[in-house]
Amino acid sequence: MSAPTLSPNPSRDAVRRTVSRFARPHAAALLGAVALGVLASLATAVFPVVVGRVTDALLAGDRDAVLALGLVGVGLAVAQTVLATLSRARLARAGEHLVRDVRDEVAHGLATTPLRFLDAHPSGELLQRSTAEVAELSGFVRESLTELLVRASTVVLFVVVLAAQSWELTAVLLVVFAPPALLVTARFRSRAADRFGAEAQAEADVAAGVAETIRVRALLRTAPAATRARTAARDAQRDAAAVTAQMRTAALSRWVNAMSLVEGLTLVVLIVAGAWLAGLDRVSVGVVVTFVLASVTLFSSTSDLVALVGPVEETLTGVARVGELLEATGRRTPMPAPAPVPVPAQAARGPVTCPAVELTGVTFGYGDEPVLTGVDLRLERGARCGIAGPSGAGKSTLAALLAGLRTPASGTVRCAGSDPAALGPAERAARVAFVPQEVVLGSGTLADELRLVLPGADGATLREAFARLGVGRWLDGLPEGLDTPLGEGSTLTAGERQLVGLARVALRDSEVLVLDEATSDVDPATAELLERAIDSLTAGRTVVVVAHREATLARLGEVHDLTGGRLVRRAR
Incomplete structure (x- = not known):
């Protein structure tokens, strides 16, 4: 279309x-x-x-x-x-x-x-x-x-x-x-x-x-x-x-x-x-x-x-x-009520028998330039999959399709049994969580940002999210903690913004997690924190990680190379 x-x-x-x-x-x-x-x-x-x-x-x-x-x-x-x-x-x-x-x-x-x-x-x-x-x-x-x-x-x-x-x-x-x-x-x-x-x-x-x-x-x-x-x-x-x-x-x-x-x-x-x-x-x-x-x-x-x-x-x-x-941009209906409560993930998940992720014959392009030319992928629940490939191969495009942010030109995309692009925002967030390569944070404080995901959460709940990721000491090291200002003038690095993005995901029980180059272009110390947080966050979830770093790919159960618009599973 x-x-x-x-x-x-x-x-x-x-x-x-x-x-x-x-x-x-x-x-x-x-x-x-x-x-x-x-x-x-x-x-x-x-x-x-x-x-x-x-x-x-x-x-x-x-x-x-x-x-x-x-x-x-x-x-x-x-x-x-x-x-x-x-x-x-x-x-x-x-x-x-x-x-x-x-x-x-x-x-x-x-x-x-x-x-x-x-x-x-x-x-x-x-x-x-x-x-x-x-x-x-x-x-x-x-x-x-x-x-x-x-x-x-x-x-x-x-x-x-x-x-x-x-x-x-x-x-x-x-x-x-x-x-x-x-x-x-x-x-x-x-x-x-x-x-x-x-x-x-x-x-x-x-x-x-x-x-x-x-x-x-x-x-x-x-x-x-x-x-x-x-x-x-x-x-x-x-x-x-x-x-x-x-x-x-x-x-x-x-x-x-x-x-x-x-x-x-x-x-x-x-x-x-x-x-x-x-x-x-x-x-x-x-x-x-x-x-x-x-x-x-x-x-x-x-x-x-x-x-x-x-x-x-x-x-x-x-x-x-x-x-x-x-x-x-298709605005025809009244603005929705602010801060809706997310749909519980268990209520939104598909049948247990269906695969967590399934792509069949997916094609996609920008204008007349094809990017994906027939991608097939099937991941069972709990699988940990890496997507590798050269820059410009279409890895971020594939991640956006899995997250429901884009619609394929042909073929089907299923996450937790449903097409994520066809779901409402709350139900899509309950099924699949997406952390992009560049995490964008709004104005306000760190606590304000996290409460966009879980309205009404107290400070203890927000700190627990960082603790579950194994980066509680990083949060404690911030001079203002949860009151750290974000937006224009923020002192958080790109890697630290990724940590905030992962904390947002930790506050939701999404079944499928898609990470797009979460550990790229960060310093070694922050990369280690991110690797630890990803390991903690992906436990019990189906995970698709787009990555260049071999150290990141080595932590995953299977790796697929995206070349020529198609996925090829790498021998381990």
């Missing part, structure tokens, strides 16, 4: 689906914030009318009316400030909850999607969509969404209020100002989707290139000069493409500056028309003042709206890309 492929510039159809899906749980809060914003805009729209009435009252010498209208104006100003502040606060809160849901869904989708999908896309591309573009959405919600709401409602309400004052001046305003304003906006939007999409893809390509360079930095240091030059040229080409895409987006934004000329021309025409109508007693001087004052605010709001087209288009592009990622 081929993995879904992400498009560099996905259709905007995903925007509607994504927004609808994530906005629905927060609809009440969002609508409440919108209502407050509309009321704030209404107060802003009515204020110039009050100023116009004050002007007429002054010309008529009506001091009482001036005082009363002045108090009304102050009340409107205060109301506008309070309502706008409440709207911004509530919209930001609801928006951040929405973004949190998006971020959680993206993280869960990437954590549970088949590895074939991850293999099909550069890590930088996935990183760009799952972090940078979600962060852009968060920034838009905090900084631009409220402005968009307030400015849009202000423009609409101003037109309605002004039409109630004078339809002639409103017609002048709309005829002179609206067509060029709409032309500028349409011109901007007609090219915005492609250009902002191209910019986002160019930035993702740069991120992918940086991630690739970091991953192979050790090889580049010893690579021939020609290889380093090709790599540098490829990086420079990506950087140049990103700069070009950014410059094209910046050039598009120049259309926004044309609004200033349109505004100035409209204001001049409006003043002339107002003076002529006032001379004919068709409108009062106060109405003309209302239109002039309102027009300044209207122009400002319209300019802000046009200026927001850029951030809106950029956000829509990001939402389309994030939405496509969500759909490709």
Whole structure:
């Protein structure tokens, strides 16, 4: 089965689906914030009318009316400030909850999607969509969404209020100002989707290139000069493409500056028309003042709206890309409840008569490159099997298939009587435990990491897991013991992280244990600790160990060499 492929510039159809899906749980809060914003805009729209009435009252010498209208104006100003502040606060809160849901869904989708999908896309591309573009959405919600709401409602309400004052001046305003304003906006939007999409893809390509360079930095240091030059040229080409895409987006934004000329021309025409109508007693001087004052605010709001087209288009592009990622990773159901209790292993194991591990005619490849071309393996319960072979032969791929992390192109994989890839996470963990070559630890403490496997376990239970592995003294030697911090800045070596990975397995009664190069690239002292821990951990279990070290292979009952995509049992 081929993995879904992400498009560099996905259709905007995903925007509607994504927004609808994530906005629905927060609809009440969002609508409440919108209502407050509309009321704030209404107060802003009515204020110039009050100023116009004050002007007429002054010309008529009506001091009482001036005082009363002045108090009304102050009340409107205060109301506008309070309502706008409440709207911004509530919209930001609801928006951040929405973004949190998006971020959680993206993280869960990437954590549970088949590895074939991850293999099909550069890590930088996935990183760009799952972090940078979600962060852009968060920034838009905090900084631009409220402005968009307030400015849009202000423009609409101003037109309605002004039409109630004078339809002639409103017609002048709309005829002179609206067509060029709409032309500028349409011109901007007609090219915005492609250009902002191209910019986002160019930035993702740069991120992918940086991630690739970091991953192979050790090889580049010893690579021939020609290889380093090709790599540098490829990086420079990506950087140049990103700069070009950014410059094209910046050039598009120049259309926004044309609004200033349109505004100035409209204001001049409006003043002339107002003076002529006032001379004919068709409108009062106060109405003309209302239109002039309102027009300044209207122009400002319209300019802000046009200026927001850029951030809106950029956000829509990001939402389309994030939405496509969500759909490709297959998230359709609600997030599961946190910290589920694992299914007891004995309840999950298959019939005692079935083999612990059975692979029949298994094939697998990456794209058009075959890796496994018909692997057969049968291990009875309690067997201890080693998988050897040169680098790139497919040993880690075979281990991932046994752990249920990958699905074969053809053939069958059975661990404890079931296909591990078809099981749920808890049941799969009860049947087969997997320790990869590079153990990844989360943030928090060592105890927090182990409690992800056994929620609620006390310190004594966690220390006992290390003691059963024969590495209790290593744990006692850590200055902070179970409170040792993990994650970024952790002082644990690669081998010590492997010990933590083995301790996680010790807390579960998985029937089959798969170890992928657990003792590679570690110092001799740590390797000895790992060998001791593996011997303790594998007692009574069926074990498959991927290893290069002959000392590790010598401890196992049987060894199979993976060559040419097939397993060949080694004579002992």
